[in-house]
Amino acid sequence: MTAVYPIVIQFIFVLLIAPFAAGLVRFVKARLQGRQGASPFLPYLTLLTLLKKEMVLPSASSWIFRAAPLIVLASALGLALIVPTIFLGGALANMSDFLIVGGILMLGSIFLVLGGLDPGSAFGGMGSSREMTMAALLEPTLIMIFATYSFVSGFFTLDGMLSQSLILSSPFLLLSILALVLLALGENARYPVDNPATHLELTMIHEAMILEYSGPYLAILEYASMIKLSVFAFLIGNFIFPTSLVSIGVGPAGIMVALGYALVKIVVIMSLLALLESAIVKMRFYRMNEYATVSFVTAFFGMAAALFSGFLGTSVSYETFFAALAVFFAVFLFGSIRARSVMRYYMLSSLAIAAIAIALSRIDGAGAEHLYFFALGTVLVKVLIVPAFIAYIMNHYKSLAQLQTFLKPTPSYFLAIVILIVAFFAISSVHFLNVIKLSSVLYAAVTLLILGVVKMIINRNVFSQIIGLLVLENGLALFTLVTIQTFPIFIELGIFAVTLISVFILAKLSSNIKELYGSTDTEELRNLTD
Secondary structure, three states, X not given: OOOOHHHHHHHHHHHHHHHHHHHHHHHHHHHHOOOOOOOOOHHHHHHHHHHHOOOOOOOOOOHHHHHHHHHHHHHHHHHHHHOOOOEEOOOOHHHOEHHHHHHHHHHHHHHHHHHHHOOOOHHHHHHHHHHHHHHHHHHHHHHHHHHHHHHHHOOOEHHHHOOOOOOOOOOOHHHHHHHHHHHHHHHOOOOOOOOOOOOOOOOOOHHHHOOOOOHXXXXXXXHHHHHHHHHHHHHHXXXXXXXXXXXXXXXXXXXXXXXXXXHHHHHHHHHHHHHHHHHOOOOOHHHHHHHXXXXXXXXXXXXXXXXXXXXXXXXXXXXXXXXXXXXXXXXXXXXXXXXXXXXXXXXXXXXXXHHHHHHHHHHHHHHOHHHHHHHHHHHHHHHHHHHHHHHHHHHHOHHHHEXXXXXXXXXXXXXXXXXXXXHHHHHHOOHHHHHOOOHHHHHHHHHHHHHHHHHHHHEOXXXXXXXXXXXXXXXXXXXHHHHOOOOOHHHHHHHHHHHHHHHHHHHHHHHHHHHHHOOOEHHHHHOOOO
């Protein structure tokens, strides 16, 4: 019986806190936008009001329309019951297998889609079609995230995964957590995937499916979505801070502490969600494949790092993790076609390279001064000055902000993954490279070199050639850092100066070409004749 009580307490707590969590997001968003906002406890009254209202059923609906809300609620209750949100080691710990969790999520999504399709309305069909598209894109990411944690922890159940604090020893799991955050936003119809507060027909996904529901059925569906959002919030918080979970068998004081931790987590995560939704806009639906690809690639990198660490039999060091991040952001840069997004990823990749230098300084000890200088120069030149200068050019020439490429974003991402795989096996077969220490950082350097060259090849815009050159230069800098390891300061200053001058010349050249010929498309410029 002692294993049952924590499950019951956890289950009841999630059911009670779910409406407050949804209301807290709206309340914090209103305050961030300068409005007073409704009370975070308003969803409780809303649900009670809906339960009292009359229920209107479409004439063309069947039993599926009536059964769908109950099955969706049952799936949400199942998640609240088996996912360890507050306690570990309960009576249903073995039921928290990640495949079972994925199946429960899919069951609820399928019947929600069927409920939207059954009345035969245009909005319901549109929302159901979009929901299935998103589910097909996001479900592989979910399996890969949990598979990564399963590989690292040695457990198939969420209870076992959360019983260990793995973040410090396996920093690459931060990528899996980031992918889980992206997945949670999509699964719960939040920004930037969907707007839960809209009824505009061109933007609805979740709301379109429940548009025909009213009264108690609508209350059930709204409550199920609140429970699902709360479970995902607890899951993300527990993966980041697994020590906040309490094992069964604790006394009343321990239970109160666990409930206090849970309340703090839900308040913090919902406040961060409100901040995120106030800072970003909803993506267009035709770009959802890009969003899903980003989440999948993020999860893929986490899995690749886990496999790399497992096969070598060693933990991933911080320099290896930052090297993976440098390549990770370079891959997103590789597939992006918007100049501002590209520069953002370039800044993050360069920042990761600076972090590699700082991490290597822990190894070099007394000879680490040049590494600090390298990190400082990288931040000043590549994170601050170069992006600011390119932003200045783009503000004067708006047409340069859209980078033209021979490949669309999704094929570009998968081409980048192919490059990573081929580069890894190709470099591994070169035996003399094994004498170089920090081989993982070397792999990252060579991969950046290849990505930079290919980026220059697939881009059609003269201005976008600068981006490929910058990625190529990052690879050269990292290659030099890991092979030569030290060189005079004036040479380092010269390298940074060459980077600045090259960017200035190429940016000026592309702007002059734009003024003279009205285009920077290399395909059009190739047709110019005397």
